[in-house]
Amino acid sequence: MSKESISSGTGALGATVGTMNSFAGKRALITGASSGLGLEFADLLAAQKVNLVLAARRQESMEKLASDLRRKYGVDVLVEAIDLASPGAASRLKSSLDASALTIDILVNNAGYGLHGDFLETPSERTVDMIQLNITALTELTYLFGRGMATRRSGHILLVASLLAFQAVPSYAAYAATKAYVLALGEALHDELRPHGVVVTSLCPGHTATGFDAAAGATASSLLHLLTMKPRPVAASGIRALLQGKAMVVAGLSNKLAAFSNRLTPRSMQRATMRRIMGA
Numbered sequence: 001m002s003k004e005s006i007s008s009g010t011g012a013l014g015a016t017v018g019t020m021n022s023f024a025g026k027r028a029l030i031t032g033a034s035s036g037l038g039l040e041f042a043d044l045l046a047a048q049k050v051n052l053v054l055a056a057r058r059q060e061s062m063e064k065l066a067s068d069l070r071r072k073y074g075v076d077v078l079v080e081a082i083d084l085a086s087p088g089a090a091s092r093l094k095s096s097l098d099a100s101a102l103t104i105d106i107l108v109n110n111a112g113y114g115l116h117g118d119f120l121e122t123p124s125e126r127t128v129d130m131i132q133l134n135i136t137a138l139t140e141l142t143y144l145f146g147r148g149m150a151t152r153r154s155g156h157i158l159l160v161a162s163l164l165a166f167q168a169v170p171s172y173a174a175y176a177a178t179k180a181y182v183l184a185l186g187e188a189l190h191d192e193l194r195p196h197g198v199v200v201t202s203l204c205p206g207h208t209a210t211g212f213d214a215a216a217g218a219t220a221s222s223l224l225h226l227l228t229m230k231p232r233p234v235a236a237s238g239i240r241a242l243l244q245g246k247a248m249v250v251a252g253l254s255n256k257l258a259a260f261s262n263r264l265t266p267r268s269m270q271r272a273t274m275r276r277i278m279g280a
């Protein structure tokens, strides 16, 4: 980010970045808004009178959500059906919103999926497609919308990482690695963009009852079932942390304990525990 295009801010600007009570009147772009956590982010933000852009591939389920939210909360909701794993998708989405003169104040980078199973048994095109969505599209969207926010000296970006970002995970090897990237990017950008008036928060959900397992080709073990959260409180913890200007939040107490316990255990033990829990 060049100093010519975006003037740096210190002092008084710092005071504008931090705790807020509500996002009322702003506009949010939510990726992965056709299912799971995305539906909850949309409902929670619309309830705060935030106007929305919903982006994912399944147009029909987003259109249904959009009409429900318009009726319930009286907000403006636009639907963008797009495959964000296709090269150049982030730029096309940005251009489409620019053409409608829509300014995005809040970016919820939520679209993503996992691939469960042996790395060598998974066709490499599937792994690359996942990386394209979980890493490339998320990075490009953060860049494209983050620049506008920094120029306006105001904005909020939520990156959905995972509890799996904290250690290597046999049977979710590449997926967990994409989420380690998301968390590292998010934490670094939290500090880098803060002087420009932009809050970047990373949300780390543990196992959550969404379409995730089906998309990943996984069946949750009975131990994992015990630790599973509902999507509503997970999404709510992300929105709360974003409003509070936090760098990172792990959703739920048992997940917080799991993330903390990694500071006390050898990495080989973490991998063995994950192999057992994730049903490898």
Ligand SMILES: NC(=O)c1ccc[n+]([C@@H]2O[C@H](COP(=O)([O-])OP(=O)(O)OC[C@H]3O[C@@H](n4cnc5c(N)ncnc54)[C@H](OP(=O)(O)O)[C@@H]3O)[C@@H](O)[C@H]2O)c1
Pocket (backbone or CB within 6 Å): 031, 032, 033, 034, 035, 036, 037, 038, 055, 056, 057, 058, 059, 082, 083, 084, 085, 086, 110, 111, 112, 113, 114, 133, 160, 161, 162, 163, 204, 205, 206, 207, 208, 209, 210, 211, 212, 213, 215
């Ligand atoms: N559930 C969990 O246990 C868990 C735990 C930690 C982190 N997470 C993360 O939470 C985020 C949301 O997942 P979820 O749990 O809510 O699962 P989900 O119910 O399967 O939702 C995934 C969303 O991503 C969208 N998506 C997938 N591929 C896409 C593509 N190529 N282009 C555009 N959108 C795409 C899907 O929409 P379309 O299919 O309509 O495109 C859907 O809206 C993901 O980043 C996931 O990695 C989930």
